[in-house]
Amino acid sequence: MTPTIIITILVIYFGTLILISNVIGKKDSSNNAFFQANKNSKWYLVAFGMIGTALSGVTFISVPGEVGASGGEQFKYFQFVLGNALGFIVTATVLLPLYYRLNLVSIYEYFEKRLGFYSYKSAASIFLISRTIGxxxxxxxxxxxxxxxxxxxxxxxxxxxxxxxxxxxxxxxYKSGLKTIIITDTLQTFFLISSVILTIIFICMAMDYSAIEAFETIKESNYSKIFFWDDFVTSKYHFVKQILGGMFVTIAMTGLDQDLMQKNLSCKNIKEAQKNMFTFTGIFVLINIFFLGVGALLYIYAESKGISVPVDPLTGKPRTDLLFPEIAFNHLALIPAIVFLLGLIAATFATTDSALTALTTSFCIDFLGMDKPENINKPNNVRNRKLIHLGFCFLMFIVIVIFNIINDASVVSMIFKIASYTYGPLLGLFSFGMFMKSRKVKDKLVPIICIAAPFITLFISMNSHLFFGNYVFDNELIIVNGLITFLLLLAISFKEKNKTSDI
Structure with missing residues (x-):
């Protein structure tokens, strides 16, 4: 596929999205449409569109690539996906009812009602930093x-x-925010799912496999092992670690994250929001099975055709996340290449557009109070919201340029672990707020705790071989971080006489 063809597809693709945006924006470009889609979103559109948000471009190229990575990743990732599914169920049954009962626009408003001003600002700041970097x-x-x-x-x-x-x-x-994204993400998710399924079909055709033959080939290959029960202490891929890590990472990065929750809160009521989450969970698990299947087929195809994993020009090391685009662009026909490109674009931009909208919403609500009765009708609110949206685009641009300047493989690998450190305090804050209803905290000390807990967690992780007999942490580190935050909050808390929080 030539660069000219790729650019032509990009122009048509984004021209369509901008056209949809203009049609919706002409009808309603208010802040209510931007923040909540006027609380009139169809649950099935939200459920379908959330797939595109949850599965980023990184997932699109990295999950298939990791199936045959040097460490023999195989289908280990599916253990983590099962943990994700449990996390989505907890979010739907525990957190969503709380958010709807309090009628929240930003989920971090909960902390202002429950713990106080500084707790509220701390939680919102954690989200802004975490989501911008991620x-x-x-x-x-x-x-x-x-x-x-x-x-x-x-x-x-x-x-x-x-x-x-x-x-x-x-x-x-920038015009209608969430109201536009509900529609555009539905379209982008369609391209994403179609791309994964069609890629499997095209690779099978290239290798003269029927669907059953492809399944049997994957099953009998070295790539299909799912469950791992290696030594619990030294292996980060142990089933229990992956399940627990997947569950709590999902609770923190979905249930306690304004990005994905903003879409849920745009549904008419709690029942529709829960139907959305349960439907989304089923689709999420299924589509990840397809991603892993694509990965196995890519490696089998590469081996049969003598295709090597592309090498990073700077580090000289194999880049497994470039194998999918390498085969799609250079070794398959034009139509499969176009299908891959559409899927990659959809996975990438469905994630980023949703994140930018959530960042803008959180800043406008949590720091400027645009939803407060005294501010809601101010004449410059819409203009200010558009400027903030532009500001977050520029901030993300700066962060990406810095990543590119650093361009160090160790830094890149560490970014995936940052969520365990940045979202851990949110997990601890929400847990304390929900389970210690008879206690209040010394609110001004909460920001200090939210900074201290990740550093304590980092210290424990770096010295786990001394403290826990060579124990190796993986994503379950977020549980440790949340627990440390919870215990520190408990240490600065006090019991209010004859009073129990009703939230």
Missing amino acids: SAFRLYLVVIVFQYFVFDHLNIPFAATVLISLGLIFAYT
Whole structure:
């Protein structure tokens, strides 16, 4: 596939999204439409569209790539996915009823009602930092793919590629925000799911496999092992670690994250929001099975055709996340390449547009109080919200450029672990607020605890071989972080006489 064809597809794709945005924006570009989609979203559209948000471009290229990574990842990731599913169920049955009962726009308003001003600002700040870094990194990894296969050939610098990407996202989200995203993410999720399924079909056709033959080939290959019961202490892939890590990471990064919860809160009522979550959970598990299947087929295809995993030009090390685009762009026909490109674009931008909208919402609500009765009708609210939206685009641009300057493999690998440190305090804060209803905290000390807990967690992780007999932490580290936050909050709390919180 030539760069000209790829750019043509990009122009058509984003032209369609901008057209949809303009149609919706003409009808309603109010803050209520931007923040909550007027609380009139159809649950089935939200459920379907959330797939595109939950499965980023990183997932699209990295999960298949990791199936045959040097460490023999195989289908280990599916253990984590099962933990994710449990986390989604907890979110639907425990957290969503709380948010709807309190009629929240930003979920962090809960802390102002329950713990106090400083707790509220701390939680919102954690989200802003975590989501900005996480979303910037996800976009960064996929922009590298576009740069590697397209824009380097056109002598367009990396910074310009990033700026163009964020400019396109801004163009179709700044008017109606969430109301637009509910529609555009539905379209993008359709492209994402279609891409995964069609890629399997095209690879099977290239290898003369029927569906049953492909299944049997994967089953009998070295890539299909799912459950791992290696030594619990030294193996980070042990089933229990992956299940617990997947569950609590999901509770923190979905249930306690404004991004995905904002879509749930746009449904008419709690019943529709829960139907959305349960439906989304089923689709999420199924689509990840397809992703892993694609990964196995990619490696089987590569072995049969003598295709090597692409090498990072800077580090000289194999980059498994470039195998999927390498095969799609250079070894399959034009139609499969186009299908892959649409899936990658959809996975990338469905995640980033949702994140930028959530960041804007959180800042406008949690720090500017635009939903307060005294502020809700101020004449410059819409203009200010658009400027803030633009500001977060620029902030994400800066973060991505910094990632590219550092460009160190160890830094890249550490980014995936950052969620365990940044979201851990949110897990501890919510747990304390929900389970210690008879106690209040010394509110001014909460920001200090939210800073201290991740550093204590880092210290424990770095010295786990001394404290726990060579124990190796993985994603379950977020549980440790949340527990430390909870215990520190308990230490600065006091019991209110004859009073129990009703929230």
